[in-house]
Amino acid sequence: MPLKQLAPGEMTDDDLRDWCSVLNDMTAADMPAEPRWRTDSLREYLTATLPEDRRHLFLDRDADGDLVGHAALILFGGEQAGTGVVEMSTRPSARGKGVGTRLLRAVAECAKAGGCRTLSVEVIATTPAVGFYDRHGFARSTVEQRHLLRWAEIDWEKIEHAAGRLAAGYRLEYHAGGVPDRLMDSYADVKANLRSAPGNVAFVPEWRGSAYAPGLRDSFQTLASRGMRSHIAVAVSEPYGNVVGLTELVVSAQRPTRADQYDTVVAPAHRSYGLAMTMKARLLTELRRAEPQLVDVQTWTLDTADDVRWINGELGFVHDVDWYDYEADVDKLLARLTRPA
Numbered sequence: 128m129p130l131k132q133l134a135p136g137e138m139t140d141d142d143l144r145d146w147c148s149v150l151n152d153m154t155a156a157d158m159p160a161e162p163r164w165r166t167d168s169l170r171e172y173l174t175a176t177l178p179e180d181r182r183h184l185f186l187d188r189d190a191d192g193d194l195v196g197h198a199a200l201i202l203f204g205g206e207q208a209g210t211g212v213v214e215m216s217t218r219p220s221a222r223g224k225g226v227g228t229r230l231l232r233a234v235a236e237c238a239k240a241g242g243c244r245t246l247s248v249e250v251i252a253t254t255p256a257v258g259f260y261d262r263h264g265f266a267r268s269t270v271e272q273r274h275l276l277r278w279a280e281i282d283w284e285k286i287e288h289a290a291g292r293l294a295a296g297y298r299l300e301y302h303a304g305g306v307p308d309r310l311m312d313s314y315a316d317v318k319a320n321l322r323s324a325p326g327n328v329a330f331v332p333e334w335r336g337s338a339y340a341p342g343l344r345d346s347f348q349t350l351a352s353r354g355m356r357s358h359i360a361v362a363v364s365e366p367y368g369n370v371v372g373l374t375e376l377v378v379s380a381q382r383p384t385r386a387d388q389y390d391t392v393v394a395p396a397h398r399s400y401g402l403a404m405t406m407k408a409r410l411l412t413e414l415r416r417a418e419p420q421l422v423d424v425q426t427w428t429l430d431t432a433d434d435v436r437w438i439n440g441e442l443g444f445v446h447d448v449d450w451y452d453y454e455a456d457v458d459k460l461l462a463r464l465t466r467p468a
């Protein structure tokens with residue numbers, strides 16, 4: 128059976144089960160300590176996107192109909208139009224036979240047809256994917272350090288203490304699933320700080336979140352549709368009631384023992400008061416109640432982000448592995464992939 132491109136809505140239950148099984152074989156081979164995938168809400172996870180984005184799926188089956196590899200390509204719209212992100216896996220038993228290359232070619236052709244000029248991919252530094260993307264001429268754009276906080280090793284007394292240490296003139300709020308309308312505009316303003324560099328608690332160069340209120344509503348809605356539960360702590364300035372700091376985390380139905388902590392940011396005028404530490408600690412105390420099945424929390428920081436690393440270290444996060452962001456120019460990639468051997 129040839130490689131097939133599908134719209135997410137065309138995935139059958141068998142396709143979804145096979146998709147999950149490739150992910151789990153890949154995880155067992157390449158990163159055995161990582162949590163396994165479940166099919167819970169997997170259809171929604173692969174289907175839902177922000178209104179302006181498009182996701183394309185690729186399934187590669189062998190002559191017996193067994194799924195040997197798959198890929199998901201997101202083509203961004205809106206402000207990020209012209210860029211896309213790919214995720215792909217070859218079943219370990221089928222590697223080294225050109226499956227990955229075949230998928231990448233199909234992805235690049237689809238990207239080109241969709242007006243995408245730059246394709247990026249996130250790769251765990253210790254996995255064979257590094258050799259693969261190097262071989263295909265992708266350039267490493269960023270190195271991020273993944274930190275893990277193991278639930279069983281959390282010093283709850285320390286966390287409770289940190290969560291209660293709040294500078295005068297602020298209050299903390301915790302929200303699940305999104306933020307209330309009264310906070311949305313100031314929340315968006317604080318998020319906008321993730322775009323610009325120096326002094327940010329967490330500057331995220333490849334940041335694609337939304338920094339305006341309608342886009343934020345869409346983001347929360349899309350996360351929920353994909354089976355990803357959002358948990359948010361905000362620092363609010365008193366008496367004005369506007370957000371001055373935020374930290375966000377999601378727990379997905381597909382890997383519910385793992386929480387992903389991504390954006391943490393404090394507005395410049397409110398830095399150095401310990402708000403980031405207090406918000407992150409408070410979020411952990413809320414998670415203890417809301418997501419009792421958690422085994423760990425992962426987060427990423429850049430080499431240069433000393434302040435974030437210090438906070439994460441205080442909370443018990445430990446650096447375990449580096450992640451690389453790779454990028455390729457779609458035209459050049461296609462030229463390489465279609466060149467005769």
Ligand SMILES: CC(C)(COP(=O)(O)OP(=O)(O)OC[C@H]1O[C@@H](n2cnc3c(N)ncnc32)[C@H](O)[C@@H]1OP(=O)(O)O)[C@@H](O)C(=O)NCCC(=O)NCCS
Pocket residue numbers: 153157213214215216217218221222223224225226227228229248249250251254255256257258259260262
């Ligand atoms: C990356 C991955 C998809 C490659 O799949 P694959 O089917 O084995 O790839 P191919 O057989 O098409 O290999 C293509 C080329 O990459 C090279 N390559 C593949 N793995 C490599 C490795 N570990 N080290 C060096 N080169 C490697 C191959 O030698 C081949 O080069 P050649 O054309 O000169 O022979 C597969 O290793 C995988 O599923 N990894 C886990 C998933 C993952 O981490 N994905 C990255 C995030 S999206």
